[in-house]
Amino acid sequence: MEFITDILLLSDSTLRISAPLILAALAGLCAERAGIVDIGLEGKMLAAAFGAASAAAVTGSPWIGLFAGILVSVMLALLHGYVSIHQRGNQIVSGMAINIMVAGLAPTLANAWFSLGGQTPLLDNGARFTAIDLPFAEALEDVPVVGALYSDLLSGHSLMTYLAFAMVPVIAWILYKTRFGLRLRAVGENPEAVDTAGISVTMLRYQAMVMAGVLCGMSGSALSTALGAGFIRDMSAGKGFLALAAMIFGRWKPVPTLLACLLFAFVDALQGRLQGVSFPLIGEIPVQFTIMLPYVITVVILAGFAGKMDAPRASGIPYEKDR
Amino acid sequence: MSGGPTKLPGILESVLIPFLNILVALFVSGLVVLALGEDPFFALGLLIEGAFGYQEAIGYTFYYATNFIFTGLAVSVAFHAGHFNIGGEGQAMLGGLGLTLAVFWLGDTAPVLSVIVAIFGAALFGAGWAFIPAWLQAYRGSHVVITTIMFNFIASALLAYLLVGPLQRPGGQMPESSDFPEGVGLMQFHELMEAVGINFEQSPLNLSFLIALIAAASVWFMLARTRFGYEMRVTGQNSDAARFAGVSVPRVTVIALMMSGALAGMMGLNELLGEQLRLIGNFTLGYGFVGIAVAFMGRNHPLGIVLAAILFGILYQGGAELAFEMPNITRDLIVVIQGLVILFAGGMPYLFRRPVAALYSRFALKGER
Numbered sequence: 305m306e307f308i309t310d311i312l313l314l315s316d317s318t319l320r321i322s323a324p325l326i327l328a329a330l331a332g333l334c335a336e337r338a339g340i341v342d343i344g345l346e347g348k349m350l351a352a353a354f355g356a357a358s359a360a361a362v363t364g365s366p367w368i369g370l371f372a373g374i375l376v377s378v379m380l381a382l383l384h385g386y387v388s389i390h391q392r393g394n395q396i397v398s399g400m401a402i403n404i405m406v407a408g409l410a411p412t413l414a415n416a417w418f419s420l421g422g423q424t425p426l427l428d429n430g431a432r433f434t435a436i437d438l439p440f441a442e443a444l445e446d447v448p449v450v451g452a453l454y455s456d457l458l459s460g461h462s463l464m465t466y467l468a469f470a471m472v473p474v475i476a477w478i479l480y481k482t483r484f485g486l487r488l489r490a491v492g493e494n495p496e497a498v499d500t501a502g503i504s505v506t507m508l509r510y511q512a513m514v515m516a517g518v519l520c521g522m523s524g525s526a527l528s529t530a531l532g533a534g535f536i537r538d539m540s541a542g543k544g545f546l547a548l549a550a551m552i553f554g555r556w557k558p559v560p561t562l563l564a565c566l567l568f569a570f571v572d573a574l575q576g577r578l579q580g581v582s583f584p585l586i587g588e589i590p591v592q593f594t595i596m597l598p599y600v601i602t603v604v605i606l607a608g609f610a611g612k613m614d615a616p617r618a619s620g621i622p623y624e625k626d627r
Numbered sequence: 628m629s630g631g632p633t634k635l636p637g638i639l640e641s642v643l644i645p646f647l648n649i650l651v652a653l654f655v656s657g658l659v660v661l662a663l664g665e666d667p668f669f670a671l672g673l674l675i676e677g678a679f680g681y682q683e684a685i686g687y688t689f690y691y692a693t694n695f696i697f698t699g700l701a702v703s704v705a706f707h708a709g710h711f712n713i714g715g716e717g718q719a720m721l722g723g724l725g726l727t728l729a730v731f732w733l734g735d736t737a738p739v740l741s742v743i744v745a746i747f748g749a750a751l752f753g754a755g756w757a758f759i760p761a762w763l764q765a766y767r768g769s770h771v772v773i774t775t776i777m778f779n780f781i782a783s784a785l786l787a788y789l790l791v792g793p794l795q796r797p798g799g800q801m802p803e804s805s806d807f808p809e810g811v812g813l814m815q816f817h818e819l820m821e822a823v824g825i826n827f828e829q830s831p832l833n834l835s836f837l838i839a840l841i842a843a844a845s846v847w848f849m850l851a852r853t854r855f856g857y858e859m860r861v862t863g864q865n866s867d868a869a870r871f872a873g874v875s876v877p878r879v880t881v882i883a884l885m886m887s888g889a890l891a892g893m894m895g896l897n898e899l900l901g902e903q904l905r906l907i908g909n910f911t912l913g914y915g916f917v918g919i920a921v922a923f924m925g926r927n928h929p930l931g932i933v934l935a936a937i938l939f940g941i942l943y944q945g946g947a948e949l950a951f952e953m954p955n956i957t958r959d960l961i962v963v964i965q966g967l968v969i970l971f972a973g974g975m976p977y978l979f980r981r982p983v984a985a986l987y988s989r990f991a992l993k994g995e996r
Contacts, residue, residue, distance in 0.1 A: 343772055391975040396711050396772060397923070398974035404916055405966025409659070412959040416663045422959065545776045552770070592788035599777040599784075603759070606769035 308452075314573050315457055320531065322569035323461075323468040324349065327523035328547035329554070329561050330475050331516040335381075336556060337479065338512030339492040339618040340388050343399030344380065345520055346544025347406035352377040352524025354410035357424040357535035358417065360431040366529045369431070373528075374521030380406070381517030385510050392622035403544070411537045424528075424535040433462040433530040464526035469562075471519065476558040478515075488512055492616035495623040505623045523547075542599065549602045555614045564605075571598045639983055645926055645972060647979040652967040659963055663955045670949055670956065677948025678941040684948075686816060686830020692933075692940030693832075693897040696839035698918025699936050700846050701891035703927040707850060708883035709863035714760060714775025715891040715915025717782030718753040722892020723899050724786065725752025727794070727804055727906040734808035741811055746838070746896060753892015754885040756782060761884035765877035771884065783909065790908045802908035813901045833901035840933065842890060847929040849886075859883050891915060913962065920965040923973030939965075 328345045335342040352373035360369030380402055387398040411422030418424055441459035445451045479485040491498045491508045499505050527543075528535045546568050554561030575594040582588045635644075657667035678688045698715045705712035712718075729748035733741035760774035789795075790802040797805065816832040850856040862869040862879045870876050898910050921939055925931030946961045971978065 387970070387974045391977060393974040393976070397969060400711070400713060400772075400919060401966050401970035401974050403966075404919070404969060405963055408959045408962025408964075408966060412659070412663070412957060412963060415957050415959070416955045422957070542776060542780055545773050548770075549773050552773075590788050590792065592784040592791075596781050596784045599780040603763070603769075603774050603777050603781075606774060607763050607767050 310577070312452060312456055314570070314577060316460075317573040317576065318566060318570045319457070319465060320461060321572050322565050323465040324523040324526045324531065324543060325547050325550060325565040325569055326468040326562055327471060327519050327526060328544055329550045329565050330471055330558065331519035331523065332548050332551045333554075333556060333558065333561055334475065334479075334488075334512050334519065335516040336551070336619050337492045337616055338488050338509050339495060339616060339621065339623070340385070340509055340513065341395045341399070341620040342381075342384065342516055343396050343548065344384050344402035344544075345399075345516075345523075345547055346540050346542065347399070347403035348377045348380050348517065348520035349524040349527060349544050350403075350410055350538070350540040351380055351406045352521040353528035353532075353539055354406075354414065354424070354524075354535045355521075356525035357427065357528040357532075358414070360427055360529050361418070361425045361534070364431045366431055366433050366525075369529045370433075370522065370525045373525035374518050377521030377524060378514055378517030381513040381520065382510070385513035388622065389506055389509050392624065395620055395622075407538065410535065414535060414537075422537045427529060427533045431529070432533055433464050433526075435460045436463060436466070462526075462530040464522065464530040467522065468526065471522075472558050472562045475515075475519075479558065484511075489616075492618055495618050499623075499625065505625075509623075546598065546602055549606055552615075553605050556616060568598060568602070571601050635980075635984060635987055639987060641926065644976070644979050644983055645924075647983070648971045648976065649924060649968060651978070652964070652971040655967050655971075656960070656964045659960065660956065663960075665953050665955055670953065673949050673952050674941070674945030676945070678945035682828035683830045684944055686828065686832040687947075688940040688944040689816075689836055689937070690830060690832045690897065690902070690940070691943040692936045693836045693839045693901075694894050694914045695917050695921045695936035695939045696836075696843060696933055697890055697894040697897070698915050699921030699925060699932040700842060700918075700929065701887045701889075701915075702918045702922035703925070703929075703932060704846060704850075704859075704890060705884055705887035706922060706927055707856075707863050708859045708879060709866060710764065710771050710880065710884060710887075712757065712775055712884060712887045712891075713772055713916070713919065714757060714778050714888070715894075715918045716911050716913065717775070717779035717915070718756045718888040718891035719894040719911045719915050720782040720786050720909075721756035722749040722753035722889075723895035723906055723910060724789070725749050725755075725892065726895045726899055727807075730807050730811050730900075731805075734811040738808065738810035741808075742813065742900065745811075745900060746893070749892045749895045750889035751892075754889040756892070757884045757888025758881070761881045761888075764884070765880040779915070786906075787908055790906065794906065796905075804906040807900075807904045811900075812904050813896065815901070831902040833897065835897035835901045838893070838896060839936075842893065843929040843933050846890075850929075855879075855882070891918070916962075917965055919973070920968040924968050926972075 328349055332342050332345050355376035356369035356373030359372035360366050384398055384402060387393040388395045414424055415422045438459035441455040445455040479489060487498060487503055487508055491505055495505045527539060532539065550564035550568055551561050553564040575597040578589060578594045579591050660667040660670050677684060679685055701715050702712055725748035726745040729745040730741050733744055756778060760771050760778055763769035763774055764771040787802060790804065794804045796803055813834040817827045817829050820827040850860065858874045858879055862874060862876055866876050894914060899906060917939055921932055921935045924935035942961050942964060946958055950957050
């Protein structure tokens with residue numbers, strides 16, 4: 305029985321932790337499918353987390369927080385778009401510049417605005433996205449199996465978690481079932497063809513960056529106003545890069561990317577549970593090693609799945625019309 | 628990737644345009660200072676005073692610059708081979724570990740020898756930590772940016788474990804090792820000056836600065852004068868062309884990234900062997916990332932990197948004084964400046980090329996008439 309409780313708890317935290325990862329990975333997916341490599345997911349997440357936490361702290365509304373988070377993230381996405389599309393700069397360098405800039409700017413502004421040493425005030429529950437009970441969750445609680453799965457596992461997450469999962473089919477539908485999606489994917493594979501058809505490569509790529517910005521903004525907001533209760537220095541802790549790895553592991557496709565995110569989230573949840581647990585023969589694993597686990601798994605996965613063959617063909621290459 | 632059809636004279640291309648890029652990065656930084664409610668020009672004055680106002684400050688400026696020469700060279704060597712090594716943090720941490728192990732191994736019996744072995748230990752461990760990401764990039768196509776970032780986190784956790792476990796100072800509470808044995812360390816600049824009879828205020832500036840300059844000269848020689856350096860640059864410019872010319876691209880990738888790791892690893896010489904004289908957790912303090920900005924600001928040329936490193940030394944030392952004087956400004960502001968420098972000097976190198984080219988062709992044509 306204890307084993308089942310453990311599994312349930314682990315699955316529950318997996319779902320919770322996966323939300324920002326899924327949103328960020330979908331953001332990376334939109335950008336790369338349109339031919340722009342976005343290593344700046346991490347920075348956009350962090351900026352959105354800061355924007356959302358600050359706005360929520362001042363206004364007391366998580367919704368205004370979410371809006372602020374998305375706004376900040378979209379602005380950074382457009383900056384990255386400008387460097388990648390108009391300046392034809394190195395997209396990796398630009399993304400990294402955004403990551404570093406935000407890592408400095410967020411605590412600087414937090415310190416200037418709130419004087420709390422680089423973090424934002426702790427948000428009370430009214431200013432956060434708190435747990436929502438799904439309909440009938442209470443009524444079904446005592447039903448065997450269904451109660452455990454529905455009331456314990458699926459119900460009781462924050463709105464951002466449900467939103468993250470809902471975005472997967474939405475993005476998949478946009479990419480595969482709309483004309484815009486077809487063009488967006490085409491611009492990542494063969495921009496010359498799109499250009500020849502009289503459609504603006506520049507416009508499409510900016511649109512993709514706006515999508516990436518919105519998704520990343522939601523991801524960062526989830527971090528600071530749903531999972532956490534405020535912005536803390538460096539709170540993204542490499543999640544933007546994990547999301548990027550998940551997207552590569554997911555072969556640049558929405559549903560496999562979702563599964564990869566769930567795997568990473570599971571490993572993260574597992575490392576939380578492993579802390580302080582004693583094992584037969586080896587004893588207790590030092591906490592530093594369990595902390596390493598998600599990062600090690602990421603490297604192993606990237607090593608096992610060479611990412612070149614499935615990447616959008618024009619990904620990372622600036623488009624030059626006059627060539 | 629060209630920003631205009633005109634060919635510009637070298638002085639415009641390699642001095643004026645990069646200078647304009649850095650100027651605009653500093654201008655935007657000034658706007659941030661303004662937004663924080665402080666006077667940017669007053670802040671700049673304080674910064675320069677803090678960096679050069681007295682001997683100790685000058686010592687600190689060059690002490691910080693030493694770190695940035697190592698990490699800047701590390702980024703640039705990888706970049707010449709077409710790769711972006713952002714694992715300088717982790718490689719520096721492991722370099723520090725290698726150095727510390729060498730010191731504890733030989734320090735009691737042969738202090739001088741232990742210092743020499745420690746220098747190699749730092750380079751070796753740094754290179755070793757870069758090897759796995761390098762190999763994965765070369766032979767499996769795993770993106771080196773993601774793997775090196777992951778290795779930073781892993782290195783940080785590993786060091787944290789060692790410093791509260793096997794390597795912790797006996798009876799200590801802090802995540803740090805025992806002090807290095809007596810007599811192990813690199814001579815500090817003020818001691819050196821004292822030996823020739825000049826009085827210089829005490830500062831952590833030490834022999835590592837000289838080692839860093841030697842490293843910069845060696846990198847220049849390797850890139851410009853050796854066959855391998857040539858192969859590396861060709862690989863970086865066009866790996867297909869390199870492969871057709873018979874260069875083993877994976878081999879060049881692995882060696883270049885390991886050299887990069889070795890240079891990053893040597894940062895510990897300055898911090899640990901020059902000043903702290905013990906291994907402390909997270910002693911790298913983000914200096915590995917500063918190397919990215921330094922490399923781009925220095926246009927990936929060793930001489931440029933030394934100059935850019937000194938400029939960042941000024942920013943770090945002056946910034947520390949600035950943070951003391953202006954409560955709204957913290958050291959995080961320097962990280963913002965780093966990001967802006969990378970963005971303008973690295974991400975948009977052609978921002979000013981078109982206007983400069985337009986101006987140039989106007990004046991050049993006028994001259995011809």
